[in-house]
Amino acid sequence: MSIIDKLKNLGGKGMDVKISAELENLMKDKGIKKEEVQEIINKAESSGNKLKSTDGELCIAKGEFENLTVYAMYSASELKDVYTHKMKILGLTGGELADADYDDESDWVCAKTGEPALERNVDMNYMGVTRPGPGIVCPNGSDFYVSPGVAKTLTTAESVLEEKRA
Amino acid sequence: METLKTVKSLCPECLEKIEGIKYVEDGKVYLKKECNIHGSFTTLISRDVEHYIQMEECFDVDRAKAREPLTDTVHGCPFDCGLCPSHKQDTCLAVVEITDRCNMKCTYCFANSSMDASLDPDMDTIRTMFETVKKCQNEPTCIQISGGEPTLRDDLPEIISMGKQVGITHIELNTNGVRIAGDQDYFDRIASAGLDAIYLGFDGVSDDVYLQRTGRKLFDVKKEVINKCEKAGIGVVLVPLVAGNYNLHEVGRIIDFAASRVPTVRGVHFQPVFYSGRSPDDMEGKVTILDLLEEIEKQTSGQLKVTNFTPSLMPHAHCGATCLTLIENDGYLPLTNISLGAAKSASDVASKTKKSIMGRWKGLEKDKEAKSSCGDLLVKSSCCEKPLSDLTVKGSCCEKPLTDVLPEKSGSKLANGWADFIEMSKNTYLTISAMAFQDVWSYEQDRIENCCIHVVTQDGRFIPFCNYNMTSCNGQFMYRTAAE
Numbered sequence: 204m205s206i207i208d209k210l211k212n213l214g215g216k217g218m219d220v221k222i223s224a225e226l227e228n229l230m231k232d233k234g235i236k237k238e239e240v241q242e243i244i245n246k247a248e249s250s251g252n253k254l255k256s257t258d259g260e261l262c263i264a265k266g267e268f269e270n271l272t273v274y275a276m277y278s279a280s281e282l283k284d285v286y287t288h289k290m291k292i293l294g295l296t297g298g299e300l301a302d303a304d305y306d307d308e309s310d311w312v313c314a315k316t317g318e319p320a321l322e323r324n325v326d327m328n329y330m331g332v333t334r335p336g337p338g339i340v341c342p343n344g345s346d347f348y349v350s351p352g353v354a355k356t357l358t359t360a361e362s363v364l365e366e367k368r369a
Numbered sequence: 370m371e372t373l374k375t376v377k378s379l380c381p382e383c384l385e386k387i388e389g390i391k392y393v394e395d396g397k398v399y400l401k402k403e404c405n406i407h408g409s410f411t412t413l414i415s416r417d418v419e420h421y422i423q424m425e426e427c428f429d430v431d432r433a434k435a436r437e438p439l440t441d442t443v444h445g446c447p448f449d450c451g452l453c454p455s456h457k458q459d460t461c462l463a464v465v466e467i468t469d470r471c472n473m474k475c476t477y478c479f480a481n482s483s484m485d486a487s488l489d490p491d492m493d494t495i496r497t498m499f500e501t502v503k504k505c506q507n508e509p510t511c512i513q514i515s516g517g518e519p520t521l522r523d524d525l526p527e528i529i530s531m532g533k534q535v536g537i538t539h540i541e542l543n544t545n546g547v548r549i550a551g552d553q554d555y556f557d558r559i560a561s562a563g564l565d566a567i568y569l570g571f572d573g574v575s576d577d578v579y580l581q582r583t584g585r586k587l588f589d590v591k592k593e594v595i596n597k598c599e600k601a602g603i604g605v606v607l608v609p610l611v612a613g614n615y616n617l618h619e620v621g622r623i624i625d626f627a628a629s630r631v632p633t634v635r636g637v638h639f640q641p642v643f644y645s646g647r648s649p650d651d652m653e654g655k656v657t658i659l660d661l662l663e664e665i666e667k668q669t670s671g672q673l674k675v676t677n678f679t680p681s682l683m684p685h686a687h688c689g690a691t692c693l694t695l696i697e698n699d700g701y702l703p704l705t706n707i708s709l710g711a712a713k714s715a716s717d718v719a720s721k722t723k724k725s726i727m728g729r730w731k732g733l734e735k736d737k738e739a740k741s742s743c744g745d746l747l748v749k750s751s752c753c754e755k756p757l758s759d760l761t762v763k764g765s766c767c768e769k770p771l772t773d774v775l776p777e778k779s780g781s782k783l784a785n786g787w788a789d790f791i792e793m794s795k796n797t798y799l800t801i802s803a804m805a806f807q808d809v810w811s812y813e814q815d816r817i818e819n820c821c822i823h824v825v826t827q828d829g830r831f832i833p834f835c836n837y838n839m840t841s842c843n844g845q846f847m848y849r850t851a852a853e
Contacts, residue, residue, distance in 0.1 A: 296784075322783055323783070324783050324784055324786075327787065330704075330706075330709060331704075331706040331708070331709060332702065332704065332790075334786030334787055334789075334790055335784050335785075335786040336785050336786055336787045336788075337783040337784075337785055353785070353787075356785065356787050356788050356791065357787055359791050360787040360790050360791055363704075363790070363791060363794045364704060
């Protein structure tokens, strides 16, 4: 059974894709439904717009909603992580994909082209404030992802910005 | 001429209640009112109707009434203050004046100073005032000890201790700082009595300004107070009175100075001059909130813009404006912006203002100690409503501690502007606010009915601050003398 078929069964009888209790609670806290994650993964699998780890074990799919970007990290048998940010990624800091003066190759490959994804700064905007943050960027210069760790930083920064209006 | 609304106001001559209209002419907002006996009066309220209306649209607060009224409604607002049952807003800050005496003779002052120590309220009277606050204000209780100059009282440490014994949650001291700068022992005693914050008169960063208002060079005095507070872990709010012909030209430098003394300095609270007490009659120094904000924009080279100021969590959209900014490499990163619209309120205006006073304006060291007493308030409606310093230092229930959220890969050459942003929000932020007190010309009853800053009288009543200090244009007080 493919990952898609397995994920289609999420929440249904006979589910054999594992989701840890911890991750289920986390998704509940964030208000994210299993079906939504399934849809994100379905789309990524059919379009090929996803990141694949260099060892081929993991994938990251991304879904963009009006005020939220949702990432699903999954293996063939298990949904590993779901993480989000409210910030909008505007694009590459500096505007274009110039050569980096450091080893910018990430642990991820852009599945569609098979090229290594690059670690580059992207500008992100939330509540009127724009700042750069580390992104994982496909060499086509238009597909942007963030890691779970960076997403946590972004969520904290979002809370700080929201607090000012409380 | 376009009429905005009809308002209830006062005659500047006789303080009788009269009606007025707010209207727009040439893009400016005016208040015009007419007394049957003393004729017609027109006052400029704002130079820009668009900004005026934008502030109203951005203002959205819930309200909670005081725990219990202390007077009856007999003559109608504003003549029954105490608070009367028709008052719409609980107290956010209770001002307790412990003396009329002062060691300054300032050109501008709303207080009515004398040098007669026998008129000072005794300890029993002050205890009654504190107990009145405890009885009427919803928890937690916030007071400002004021005067006159409260540090003229040798028993101020005992007064602060008594306030804490009565159970007042937050006590701040309104002072010119002269005694504190020169008397270490006295300062140590008020600090150890439990003082939470100092509200320091601070009109400028040059002695010229102080010489003009007080005849004394005071800039070094102000700096020394901040030094002492830094050592003691007590937060300081700088409070400049602002007038056009006085210090309006250095408001940007005041903010820059404050930024250089963060985190001991937690905020700058500008008070544009209003016309009460011994203020001049000619009004030539009058500054509106917008005038002030435009000067701040100009003098900070556009880093802090007029649009970064949103209505303060105060009784009314036009009572004040506030900007919260981070300080980055000697520049500013303002967090607030009027274009983001009205904040959705989760708790009433007094609770929010108290949270702001207690959370943002007290010392960092005090923040830590205050967790047990203020924690309930600070986390009242959501764990995310903690002060910035708490949210990010401690790692609230919303988020994991900062150490957990920094980028995974060490040695990465990528800048993480958002991690820096979080780091800055721990210690390097400043609240800049401006409060527009009402004078007899600009008076609107609607603002008074919703007022949350109340002076506690010696006979145990609450008078909204602007009413308490309101005088006719002839210097006749509406409440202050009658209250004592």
